[in-house]
Amino acid sequence: xxxxxxxxxxxxxxxxxxxxxxxxxxxxxxxxxxxxxxxxxxxxxxxxxxxxxxxxxxxxxxxxxxxxxxxxxxxxxxxxxxxxxxxxxxxxxxxxxxxxxxxxxxxxxxxxxxxxxxxxxxxxxxxxxxxxxxxxxxxxxxxxxxxxxxxxxxxxxxxxxxxxxxxxxxxxxxxxxxxxxxxxxxxxxxxxxxxxxxxxxxxxxxxxxxxxxxxxxxxxxxxxxxxxxxxxxxxxxxxxxxxxxxxxxxxxxxxxxxxxxxxxxxxxxxxxxxxxxxxxxxxxxxxxxxxxxxxxxxxxxxxxxxxxxxxxxxxxxxxxxxxxxxxxxxxxxxxxxxxxxx
Amino acid sequence: xxxxxxxxxxxxxxxxxxxxxxxxxxxxxxxxxxxxxxxxxxxxxxxxxxxxxxxxxxxxxxxxxxxxxxxxxxxxxxxxxxxxxxxxxxxxxxxxxxxxxxxxxxxxxxxxxxxxxxxxxxxxxxxxxxxxxxxxxxxxxxxxxxxxxxxxxxxxxxxxxxxxxxxxxxxxxxxxxxxxxxxxxxxxxxxxxxxxxxxxxxxxxxxxxxxxxxxxxxxxxxxxxxxxxxxxxxxxxxxxxxxxxxxxxxxxxxxxxxxxxxxxxxxxxxxxxxxxxxxxxxxxxxxxxxxxxxxxxxxxxxxxxxxxxxxxxxxxxxxxxxxxxxxxxxxxxxxxxxxxxxxxxxxxxxxxxxxxxxxxxxxxxxxxxxxxxxxxxxxxxxxxxxxxxxxxxxxxxxxxxxxxxxxxxxxxxxxxxxxxxxxxxxxxxxxxxxxxxxxxxxxxxxxxxxxxxxxxxxxxxxxxxxxxxxxxxxxxxxxxxxxxxxxxxxxxxxxxxxxxxxxxxxxxxxxxxxxxxxxxxxxxxxxxxxxxxxxxxxxxxxxxxxxxxxxxxxxxxxxx
Numbered sequence: 022x023x024x025x026x027x028x029x030x031x032x033x034x035x036x037x038x039x040x041x042x043x044x045x046x047x048x049x050x051x052x053x054x055x056x057x058x059x060x061x062x063x064x065x066x067x068x069x070x071x072x073x074x075x076x077x078x079x080x081x082x083x084x085x086x087x088x089x090x091x092x093x094x095x096x097x098x099x100x101x102x103x104x105x106x107x108x109x110x111x112x113x114x115x116x117x118x119x120x121x122x123x124x125x126x127x128x129x130x131x132x133x134x135x136x137x138x139x140x141x142x143x144x145x146x147x148x149x150x151x152x153x154x155x156x157x158x159x160x161x162x163x164x165x166x167x168x169x170x171x172x173x174x175x176x177x178x179x180x181x182x183x184x185x186x187x188x189x190x191x192x193x194x195x196x197x198x199x200x201x202x203x204x205x206x207x208x209x210x211x212x213x214x215x216x217x218x219x220x221x222x223x224x225x226x227x228x229x230x231x232x233x234x235x236x237x238x239x240x241x242x243x244x245x246x247x248x249x250x251x252x253x254x255x256x257x258x259x260x261x262x263x264x265x266x267x268x269x270x271x272x273x274x275x276x277x278x279x280x281x282x283x284x285x286x287x288x289x290x291x292x293x294x295x296x297x298x299x300x301x302x303x304x305x306x307x308x309x310x311x312x313x314x315x316x317x318x319x320x321x322x323x324x325x326x327x328x329x330x331x332x333x334x335x336x337x338x339x340x341x342x343x344x345x346x347x348x349x350x351x352x353x354x355x356x357x358x359x360x361x362x363x
Numbered sequence: 364x365x366x367x368x369x370x371x372x373x374x375x376x377x378x379x380x381x382x383x384x385x386x387x388x389x390x391x392x393x394x395x396x397x398x399x400x401x402x403x404x405x406x407x408x409x410x411x412x413x414x415x416x417x418x419x420x421x422x423x424x425x426x427x428x429x430x431x432x433x434x435x436x437x438x439x440x441x442x443x444x445x446x447x448x449x450x451x452x453x454x455x456x457x458x459x460x461x462x463x464x465x466x467x468x469x470x471x472x473x474x475x476x477x478x479x480x481x482x483x484x485x486x487x488x489x490x491x492x493x494x495x496x497x498x499x500x501x502x503x504x505x506x507x508x509x510x511x512x513x514x515x516x517x518x519x520x521x522x523x524x525x526x527x528x529x530x531x532x533x534x535x536x537x538x539x540x541x542x543x544x545x546x547x548x549x550x551x552x553x554x555x556x557x558x559x560x561x562x563x564x565x566x567x568x569x570x571x572x573x574x575x576x577x578x579x580x581x582x583x584x585x586x587x588x589x590x591x592x593x594x595x596x597x598x599x600x601x602x603x604x605x606x607x608x609x610x611x612x613x614x615x616x617x618x619x620x621x622x623x624x625x626x627x628x629x630x631x632x633x634x635x636x637x638x639x640x641x642x643x644x645x646x647x648x649x650x651x652x653x654x655x656x657x658x659x660x661x662x663x664x665x666x667x668x669x670x671x672x673x674x675x676x677x678x679x680x681x682x683x684x685x686x687x688x689x690x691x692x693x694x695x696x697x698x699x700x701x702x703x704x705x706x707x708x709x710x711x712x713x714x715x716x717x718x719x720x721x722x723x724x725x726x727x728x729x730x731x732x733x734x735x736x737x738x739x740x741x742x743x744x745x746x747x748x749x750x751x752x753x754x755x756x757x758x759x760x761x762x763x764x765x766x767x768x769x770x771x772x773x774x775x776x777x778x779x780x781x782x783x784x785x786x787x788x789x790x791x792x793x794x795x796x797x798x799x800x801x802x803x804x805x806x807x808x809x810x811x812x813x814x815x816x817x818x819x820x821x822x823x824x825x826x827x828x829x830x831x832x833x834x835x836x837x838x839x840x841x842x843x844x845x846x847x848x849x850x851x852x853x854x855x856x857x858x859x860x861x862x863x864x865x866x867x868x869x870x871x872x873x874x875x876x877x878x879x880x881x882x883x884x885x886x887x888x889x890x891x892x893x894x895x896x897x898x899x900x901x902x903x904x905x906x907x908x909x910x911x912x913x914x915x916x917x918x919x920x921x922x923x
Contacts, residue, residue, distance in 0.1 A: 038429070041834045042429070042834060042836040045835065046836030048836075050837055050838035051824065051825030051837070052823060053756040053823050053825070054823065061756075063752060064752045064753060064755060067752050068747070068752075068753045068756070071746065071753060075744075075746055078743060079739065082710065083736060083739060086714060086717075086732075086736060089717045089718050090717065093653070093717060093720050093721065093722050094721075095721045099721060104720050105719065106656045106917075107655065107718075107719060108658070108660070109658055109660065109662065109712075109715075110659070110715075113715070114662045114712075118704065121704045121707045125697075125703065128750065129693070132693065132751055132752070135752040136689045136693055137689050139755075141689050196527075197520070197522055197619075202825075202827070204756060204825040207755070208752060209684040209758060209759065211684045213613075213686070214522060214613035214614070214619055215613040215617070216618075216620060216686065219686075231837065233830075234827070235758070235759045235760070236520070237520070237523075237759075237828075237829040239523060240436050242827075242829060242830060242831075243436065243831045244832075338435055338437070339436055339437060
């Protein structure tokens with residue numbers, strides 16, 4: 022069975038990670054126990070508490086079990102008589118009912134407290150607001166206050182623990198259920214069509230954090246990746262200013278631009294200042310400001326862009342963007358044009 | 364009436380005697396005997412266990428290394444959907460139904476279930492429902508060309524199942540298959556309840572029933588509560604897909620969350636439907652191999668009923684991340700934690716049973732002891748998941764996958780194996796090989812822990828479930844490789860079980876009526892039991908009628 026399936030797989034899919042392995046290994050693993058933002062911190066604290074309690078329960082009960090398995094084994098030379106039959110004991114039953122009830126009581130109080138701290142936090146007036154719109158297999162980020170639209174890489178300002186500047190995310194889906202998850206920043210919040218959810222983060226360490234879709238959403242659920250880039254305020258402002266500019270017009274790429282504007286690219290993608298205003302795919306106005314393409318499936322280089330535009334299914338089988346079937350010259354010029362979108 | 368049915372069947376078999384194989388098949392197809400139907404359920408369950416197990420091993424092969432291209436994504440998604448659906452509806456359910464079918468009448472001293480024909484009807488519904496699910500590979504003209512299985516995940520969240528996102532008929536096969544198998548299960552549940560209430564032998568009051576029979580009763584009531592919402596949801600989804608209803612169609616104002624409520628109000632009781640029979644097996648096997656009566660019988664029964672009641676109030680703990688209110692989240696956290704209390708009581712009572720006994724480490728006992736440790740761990744990771752904020756991180760990751768496989772494999776499959784080794788002599792008249800059984804046990808134990816212990820950590824390092832691959836450089840490579848090696852070891856262990864069954868059927872040691880020196884009624888008749896089970900209806904005075912027989916100087920009924 023495996024062999025026949027193997028034969029149907031395009032060979033380039035094997036082992037070519039399109040530069041992602043190198044990039045990922047420079048970023049610390051997305052461990053839930055290495056939090057850098059208040060919601061993740063709160064969860065880490067309550068997790069440590071619960072793990073401690075369950076570890077103690079485990080040691081006691083497993084210890085008793087192991088002891089009785091060894092202690093009460095039938096030994097060689099046993100007389101073959103049945104052991105004394107004990108039918109039960111009400112005081113003991115009472116004891117091992119009461120203790121768990123007390124533990125549950127403590128646990129629910131701690132749990133409810135953390136639920137309210139994370140879920141019912143008020144939105145301060147200065148908070149940055151981002152609309153997260155999930156699509157089958159990529160993320161759209163819209164900053165309503167800043168007029169920025171980007172994809173798959175969320176830029177947020179660093180938050181000072183003493184005067185926090187949190188980012189609030191309003192989550193919506195255009196198709197099926199997804200879930201927004203960046204383990205070091207916060208727990209998951211599902212992104213469900215016809216339902217508006219929200220969550221917040223206040224990252225306190227600058228850097229790049231890996232996340233991905235947490236709810237099965239179809240063929241390329243695995244490659245619906247995202248990055249959160251946390252920058253000190255001045256760097257964030259610089260990024261935001263650049264994002265608001267129209268792209269620089271580069272005369273040397275005019276043929277590529279013509280190819281873009283004359284093919285079906287424009288139906289799905291937006292590039293401000295051109296006639297491309299599609300909304301089904303990511304906004305490409307500042308494509309080259311992003312580290313990755315295809316929702317994190319490949320590093321953003323002209324060579325990878327060429328592979329992607331020619332046939333996205335080589336990198337991401339099942340992706341909804343069709344193969345563009347351009348001839349070599351048009352493809353090269355188009356990629357040259359895309360590479361000018363800084 | 365029953366007599367005339369038997370008479371008719373005997374005649375048919377006589378007519379077919381000239382064609383021995385066909386006659387044999389005919390006998391099994393037309394049977395209404397609870398023992399034969401029980402064996403058919405368990406054998407069918409084991410058959411799909413092998414298939415869904417091979418699908419799991421393919422999944423693990425694909426995930427053994429980052430960026431592997433063993434199977435393309437759409438094939439992987441079908442594998443995970445079929446593995447999950449099959450393991451729940453075509454493996455877990457029929458094996459428990461089979462054992463209840465076989466054992467409940469024998470344990471209460473009855474000659475069959477109350478409605479033998481309904482029993483047969485339920486089995487064939489299940490059988491054809493199961494075929495329908497796998498037929499989707501040929502008939503389900505899906506999104507990716509001709510013929511494919513469903514790829515929407517075993518809980519099939521809306522609106523991925525709507526026409527817009529799931530074209531072709533693969534999802535329809537999934538719907539109809541589950542519809543049929545759950546109607547079959549409902550029939551079985553009604554049958555078991557009627558049998559338990561009306562066909563117990565003289566002297567067997569409700570509180571003299573073996574714990575396993577009690578659990579079958581609780582499980583049957585839970586099925587009656589849990590399966591109708593599932594069937595209703597499947598009907599609604601079918602209406603959405605074929606008649607343009609908009610229950611779950613979000614593009615037309617339907618609700619995706621509504622599906623989740625429907626599914627999990629079935630889905631969580633279902634977990635207990637699957638695990639309570641394992642508790643039943645443990646409550647029969649552990650006493651016999653500890654040589655002691657079950658500790659705290661009444662408390663065990665009360666705890667089982669409590670689990671049944673609480674389990675219908677916990678469903679939304681599968682939905683902590685969908686954006687419920689803080690109050691809603693807190694309620695479901697509390698109800699979920701409360702299940703831990705009766706469950707803990709059960710573990711303590713099994714411990715009380717072992718305490719002071721004389722343990723015999725035969726294969727059924729080995730599986731049962733492993734079950735105790737693994738179920739303890741599964742319960743504790745369950746407590747972690749009930750802590751809502753912790754769940755926000757852990758839900759839909761490999762931590763959850765590891766947690767529920769600790770229940771489904773570490774508890775349920777381990778106890779299914781224990782039950783197979785324990786009752787195989789009764790069912791076939793021959794013992795399973797103890798040597799091969801020990802190889803099976805130890806390899807399965809090692810493989811299980813290699814796979815599922817490591818997957819907890821993959822989840823905590825940020826690996827979501829249901830991804831067909833993961834990129835290198837994320838610290839997930841080693842954990843996944845170990846997990847995949849574990850899957851291979853488990854596969855080898857199951858192969859040994861199959862060899863053991865085939866070998867022992869042909870040349871196993873002859874068992875006799877009561878090979879384990881046990882105490883419940885099924886061991887008082889021959890192995891295998893005659894079609895009428897007992898020549899004369901038994902009369903009991905205690906929960907352990909055979910103990911009373913073997914120890915007339917110190918019978919149980921003096922103490923109960």
